[in-house]
Amino acid sequence: MKKNTTQQGLWKRLCGFMNTYTSLVVIIAAALLLELTTGLMYYAAQSNLQSTMERLVRVEMNAVYLRIRSKLASAEVMLDNMAWVVKRDLANAEWMFETPAMLVSSNPFITSGGVCFAPYYYPQKGRLFEPVAIRRDDGAIEVRQIASDQHDYTKTELYTAAVMTGKSHWSQPYFDKDGSQEVVTSYSVPVHTDDGKTVAVVFADVSVDWIDDVMSEAKVYKSTQRFLTTGNYQRLAGDDSPVFKKALHLLEADADNDGYTTIDDERGEKLHVFYTPVGGNTDWVLIAVLNDSEVFGRLRTVRFLLLLPVMAGLFFAGFIVWRSSRNLERLREANAEKDRIHGELRVANTIQQSMLPAEEMTGGTLAVRGSLMPAREVGGDIYDYFVRDGKLFFCIGDVSGKGAPAAMLMAVCHTLFRSASAHKNNPAHIMQAINETACQGNDSNMFITLFIGVLNLSTGRLHYCDAGHDAPIITDNGLWAENKHKLSVEPHLPVGVFDDTAYTSQEAVLCPGSTIFLYTDGLTEAKNKEHKQFGLQRVMSTLDSCTDKEPLAVLNKVKEAVRGFVKDADQSDDLTMLVIRYTPEQHKSMLTETKL
Numbered sequence: 001m002k003k004n005t006t007q008q009g010l011w012k013r014l015c016g017f018m019n020t021y022t023s024l025v026v027i028i029a030a031a032l033l034l035e036l037t038t039g040l041m042y043y044a045a046q047s048n049l050q051s052t053m054e055r056l057v058r059v060e061m062n063a064v065y066l067r068i069r070s071k072l073a074s075a076e077v078m079l080d081n082m083a084w085v086v087k088r089d090l091a092n093a094e095w096m097f098e099t100p101a102m103l104v105s106s107n108p109f110i111t112s113g114g115v116c117f118a119p120y121y122y123p124q125k126g127r128l129f130e131p132v133a134i135r136r137d138d139g140a141i142e143v144r145q146i147a148s149d150q151h152d153y154t155k156t157e158l159y160t161a162a163v164m165t166g167k168s169h170w171s172q173p174y175f176d177k178d179g180s181q182e183v184v185t186s187y188s189v190p191v192h193t194d195d196g197k198t199v200a201v202v203f204a205d206v207s208v209d210w211i212d213d214v215m216s217e218a219k220v221y222k223s224t225q226r227f228l229t230t231g232n233y234q235r236l237a238g239d240d241s242p243v244f245k246k247a248l249h250l251l252e253a254d255a256d257n258d259g260y261t262t263i264d265d266e267r268g269e270k271l272h273v274f275y276t277p278v279g280g281n282t283d284w285v286l287i288a289v290l291n292d293s294e295v296f297g298r299l300r301t302v303r304f305l306l307l308l309p310v311m312a313g314l315f316f317a318g319f320i321v322w323r324s325s326r327n328l329e330r331l332r333e334a335n336a337e338k339d340r341i342h343g344e345l346r347v348a349n350t351i352q353q354s355m356l357p358a359e360e361m362t363g364g365t366l367a368v369r370g371s372l373m374p375a376r377e378v379g380g381d382i383y384d385y386f387v388r389d390g391k392l393f394f395c396i397g398d399v400s401g402k403g404a405p406a407a408m409l410m411a412v413c414h415t416l417f418r419s420a421s422a423h424k425n426n427p428a429h430i431m432q433a434i435n436e437t438a439c440q441g442n443d444s445n446m447f448i449t450l451f452i453g454v455l456n457l458s459t460g461r462l463h464y465c466d467a468g469h470d471a472p473i474i475t476d477n478g479l480w481a482e483n484k485h486k487l488s489v490e491p492h493l494p495v496g497v498f499d500d501t502a503y504t505s506q507e508a509v510l511c512p513g514s515t516i517f518l519y520t521d522g523l524t525e526a527k528n529k530e531h532k533q534f535g536l537q538r539v540m541s542t543l544d545s546c547t548d549k550e551p552l553a554v555l556n557k558v559k560e561a562v563r564g565f566v567k568d569a570d571q572s573d574d575l576t577m578l579v580i581r582y583t584p585e586q587h588k589s590m591l592t593e594t595k596l
Contacts, residue, residue, distance in 0.1 A: 052335055053295050054260065056220045057274050057288055059338070064226065065286060067214045068278055071109060075187050075204050076168065076281060078107055082202045083189040086115055090191075090199065093122045093129070100133035101143045103204060106556050111135050111184060112176065113204040114146075115191075116153045121199055128152065151178050158186040162201045166190055170282040172230055173208050183208050185236075187281070211237040223291040231283025238287070242266050247273055247287050257285045262292075269293060355414040357385060360552065365457050366392060367581040369551035371559070373522075374574050380406030381520050381576035382413055382448075386421075390457050393421045396578050397450035397469065397495075398520040409446055413438065413495070417452070427452040427465040428505035431495065435467070439499035447496035451489075451518060460510040460582060465503050468494035470524070473517040473543065476510070484543060487516075515581045517543065517554065522575035526562050529569045534562055551579035 082103050089095045096115050103113045114132030122129050128147035136142055153159045161169040171186040188203040215226040215237045227238030233248050246263050250273060257277045265271055270292035278284040361368040370383045380402055385394035395417050399406040413434065420433040430452050438448065451472065453464040466489035475484050487508065493501045510516075519539070526534040542561040546554045555577055562575065 048331070049296060052331060053221075053272065053290065054274075055335060055339070057224075057272075057290065060218060060220060060224075061274060061276055061286055061288055063218060064214055065276070065278060067217075068211070068228075068284075068286070071206070071210065071214075072170070072187070072278075072282065074107065074109055075206055078103055078110070079113075079168070079187055079189045079202055079204050082113070082204075083191050086200055086202055087191050087193070090193075093125060096129075097131045097133075097143050097145075099202075100131055101141055104133040104135050105141050106560070107204075108135075109206060109210075110204045111182070111207050113202070116147075116159050116201045116203065118199050119154065128154070146178050158188040158203050159201050162188040162190040162203075163198050166192070166198065168281045170284075172232070172234055173236055176205055208236055221290050221294050223294045225289040227287040227289075228278075229285050229287065231285070236284065243271065243289055244287075247275065247289060251275060251285060251287075355382065355384070355411055357383075361385060361387070365582070365584045367551050367583065368392070368394070368579070369555060370396075370576070370578040371555045372574065372576045373559075373571070375522070375571040376402060378404060378407040379574040379576075380410060381522065381574040382410045383518075383576055383578045384414055384417055385578070385580075386418075387457070388422070389425075391425065392455040392457060392580070393453075394455070394518075394578065394580065395450060395452045396518045396520065396576060397448045398522075398574070398576070399448050400446050400494075401444075405444065405446065409438075409448065409496075413448055413450070421452075421454075425454060425463075426505055427454050427463055428503040431465045431467055431492075431503040432501075435495045435501055435503070436499050438496040442496055447494040449494045449520075453516075455510065455580070455582065457582075457584070460512070460514070460584070461507060462510055462516075463505050463507045464489070465492070465505050466490065467492045467503065470519060470521060472519075473539070474508075474510075475515050475543075476513075484540065510582045512582065512584050515551075515554070515579065518578040518580075520574065520576040522571075522573035523558070523562065523577065525573055526566050526575065527569060527572055528566045534565050538565065551581055554579045 082099055085099055086096065089099070096117075100112075100114045104110050112132060112134040114130055117125075117129045119127045125145075130145060130147035130151075130153050131143065132146050133141050133143045147153055157171045157174075158169070161171065168187065168189045171188065173183055173185045176182060176184045184205040184207050186203050186205050188201050190198045191200040191202060192198055211228055215228060225238065225241075225243060227244050227247065228236040229248065229251070230236060233251065235244065238244060243265055246265075250259075250261060250263070251257055254275075257275060260272070260274050263271050263273055272290040272292060272295065274288045274290075276286055278286055356372060357370060366387075368385050370385070372379055372381055372383065374381070380399035381397065382399070383394075383396040385392060387393070397410075397413060399409045399413070401409075416434040416437050417430065420430040424430050424433065431450065434450070448467070449469040450467040451464065451469040452467075453462055453472075455462045464487070468491070471486045471489045473484060474487050488506070490504060490506060492503050524534055524536050524539060538561065539558070542558050543554070546557050549557065558577060
């Protein structure tokens, strides 16, 4: 009985306390509930920020990766072409001085380049023969033979690696004391004879100074540290810090060199480490390190400050919860938009690259080469060419608008051109078929200026149709300065405007040695910082200096002229060119061609 009385007394006192301090109990309960809610929000936000951080860093690293690969790929393409040229001209030892000079002069990214020949390949040149072109500080190109007993290239990595593996190779960075006098990495390509024997190695030296600039660009988190290392963990870019050394230990334990983890620095602060291989012909690895305090420090501060509204009242706590939810929603929407744009550009770029001809077309009768330089990640221009039944079918066009929609329309136009020209020979009929299909469902009212030509390779007779595109420039004897003129074209509406547009075909006869230069308005309308356009007159003047040059040389000459004109100004429009050189091996009387 006494025990029950005691329990009843405790319950009465507890009920009395709650009746007296009801408001305090409500505030404490609300504060605990708010703290629980805040804690849950904190961990949700932390998870969201973790996911956001990983996506943003991956996007940053992908951008840096693309910049690096773009630079390296430009050197790789030039060297692969140079290897082909060297193989073709092996019989002429003196010409080997010209090839490196053209390589270095046409690519400012390359500091020096040359050819290392197998010992005694040219007996008259001695055991070692290494013609090299070097870009000096004043921009001049110095060409000389640098091989000697003191500089024995057969003992260097760029030579031995290419010879031993038979494949292209990027060397470890080194100080080029015999060339550009700076730290470089060399890309080397072996030159094989038809029987598979390695007779030479062509190489290009690329300074590593530009890597630091690329690595410091576009950082979402200011504390981000980026490093670039070779496969054997030799540092290419970034500070030689304790953080870098810790990151190397992670790479040594990961055979794939691709992942994400966390480490602690010498002060015990948590660091987030991302690493991925650069790929291609390199064994380089890109590393990004973020301070945990910058990524999550503000979130932790907000959590601490949320305790003050608990003490001040539930109103402020509710406001903070609402504001935090709103910010998180905006962050999710921003991330979703970034992912959408990135996906659109990736798809558009894939479409654009797949539609272009894979390589230059050359032969005894014909040499064709095209170039497309988009103003953005993807372009709105198109060119294509192929040979069927002894005829060259080719086109060049410019889609209205920019970005992914223009790139998609390019792909449609390319497909329509290939489909129609597979069974039609008349360019007007091909144009008509493309226009009728392009007008169907064209709610966005996009259109294409297009030029289509069909060249009979045996007679030199050219049939063509122009749909609002700039008229090609043509020379009848291969000498631009003497016999250059614009091809006469009948005006037609661009493709995609009206489905009942009537197109007519025109014809002309090309003399042996004739060259056709086709372009989009991105060439004539290229602007410098003063907003002056390159213009048709400058195009004509540039072609005057292209006397009897092959298509690739003509393209490079025009590109060089445009770069010299616009300088540092941003590219305002896609620039596309197509050069066709008609050079039949035997000049016979032109045969009467049956009408298409």
